Amino acid sequence: MTKTDIIDILAEGTGLTKVETAAVVDGFLATISYALATGDSVTLRGFGSFRVVQRNARYGVNPKTGKEMNVPAHKSPVFKASRDLRRAVDQGINPTYTPASSDDGE
Template identity: 45%
Template sequence: MAGKAGAKKTKTKADLIDSVASSAGLKKKDAKAAVDAFLTKVEEALKGGSKVQLTGFGTFEVRSRKARTGVKPGTTTKIKIPASKYPAFKPGKALKETVKK
């Protein structure tokens, strides 16, 4: 949507709910319930160690970072950074092609 005259560069959750309601012919409260349910289910799947793969759109997954040694900013003090997990999204081929246009 970037590049279109008058298009917002950042879409909020409220914007998404409005778009879903309009596109699907739903009431706003029903669209909000659907969006919230989708987000909750993605969170639950990731928390449980599963991936969420939406063919053509992309895959939500949890990735791991190894423990490592870093340097405290502004000093030369070395610190231990513990291993961690973080959510990630890998776009699917169809989404990549859509964005390129």
């Protein structure tokens, strides 16, 4: 599923236009990005949490050339799924939201 697919599903389910829905989705993603970039974590109850971790410098191997190289220390965003999300994925369902398109039998 792509961002466009998500926008289409949300627009259909909410009655907003695709342009309005895209603005909401873009704003949502920008807010998460900004929070992580400024050192905050983001928790979405029932979905999961985003946070930034510091990765240590290390040596790695370029898979194309096989050449050893230095990978500098850096920050990486990480996501941890909530128990509810893990359960929904494991059971093949999402109990908190069903797209409107699935109600038509499609």
